[in-house]
Amino acid sequence: MGGETVLTLILKAGLVVKFVLLILLFFSVVSWAIIVFKLRLFSKVEKESANFHNMFLKSKEWESLYKSTKRYTISPLANLFRAAYAVEDAGRDEIRRTLKRVEATEAARLERHLTFLATTGSTAPFIGLFGTVWGIMNSFLSITRVGAGTLGAVAPGIAEALIATAAGLVAAIPAVVAYNYNLSRARRNIIMMEDFSQELLDFCARKHGETETGSF
Numbered sequence: 001m002g003g004e005t006v007l008t009l010i011l012k013a014g015l016v017v018k019f020v021l022l023i024l025l026f027f028s029v030v031s032w033a034i035i036v037f038k039l040r041l042f043s044k045v046e047k048e049s050a051n052f053h054n055m056f057l058k059s060k061e062w063e064s065l066y067k068s069t070k071r072y073t074i075s076p077l078a079n080l081f082r083a084a085y086a087v088e089d090a091g092r093d094e095i096r097r098t099l100k101r102v103e104a105t106e107a108a109r110l111e112r113h114l115t116f117l118a119t120t121g122s123t124a125p126f127i128g129l130f131g132t133v134w135g136i137m138n139s140f141l142s143i144t145r146v147g148a149g150t151l152g153a154v155a156p157g158i159a160e161a162l163i164a165t166a167a168g169l170v171a172a173i174p175a176v177v178a179y180n181y182n183l184s185r186a187r188r189n190i191i192m193m194e195d196f197s198q199e200l201l202d203f204c205a206r207k208h209g210e211t212e213t214g215s216f
Contacts, residue, residue: 014138020131020164027120027127028171034113035178041074042185045110048075049192056081056199062088076106076189077196084200095204099197106193110186114179121176128168135161 052072059065066085072078083102087095139158 014135014160017131017135017160017164020127020134021167023127024124024164024167024171027124027175028167031117031120031171031175031178034117035174035182038113038178038182042110042182042189045074045076045189046185048072049077049189051075052078052081053196056196076102076110076193079106080193080196080200084204088204092201092204096201099200103190103193103197107186107190110189111183114182114186117175117179117182121172121179124172124175125165125168128164128166128171131164131168132161135164 049072052069052075055068056065056077062085065081069075069078069082080099080102083098084095087098090098136158139161
């Protein structure tokens with residue numbers, strides 16, 4: 001086994017272990033695609049939201065603000081403003097309901113695909129463990145067939161099997177870290193949306209001369 005490499009061990013592994021490794025490779029590739037996509041998405045979302053919110057604080061003219069939202073295509077705050085603008089002449093309850101619907105839609109968009117990361121983090125180690133158990137079981141079965149019980153006879157098979165456990169951890173650890181990180185960023189943006197919704201409600205109250213802004 002001295003000249004064995006990880007690649008040669010994988011090539012020599014049984015069909016079940018190879019199938020397990022293919023599943024783990026799929027989980028890992030998709031997880032990393034989601035990780036990269038989410039990093040880019042949140043960076044753009046937070047940049048657009050910060051720019052739009054600064055504009056909102058400086059300008060209270062709805063017409064100009066509405067026109068400016070065309071530049072912010074994925075900002076949840078800009079989408080909230082567009083929704084409020086569309087129903088600005090409706091009652092305060094209607095505006096509140098509209099904002100709540102947009103908040104729910106935007107929150108779902110921010111948290112989209114995170115379930116896959118959570119699934120990878122929770123299942124990949126067990127899938128890898130299954131491959132390891134299966135490989136070790138086959139190694140010991142080969143001992144009974146061949147009748148050789150030396151370490152050299154079982155070591156290659158055990159090494160092949162342990163690769164499945166390592167692959168499961170390689171797929172799971174980045175997925176768990178990315179899930180927690182992206183979930184915290186999503187929650188921060190959701191809190192920003194809730195705060196901005198209240199700002200919009202207060203703004204609508206002042207715009208229409210409401211005196212009881214707290215009930216808006």
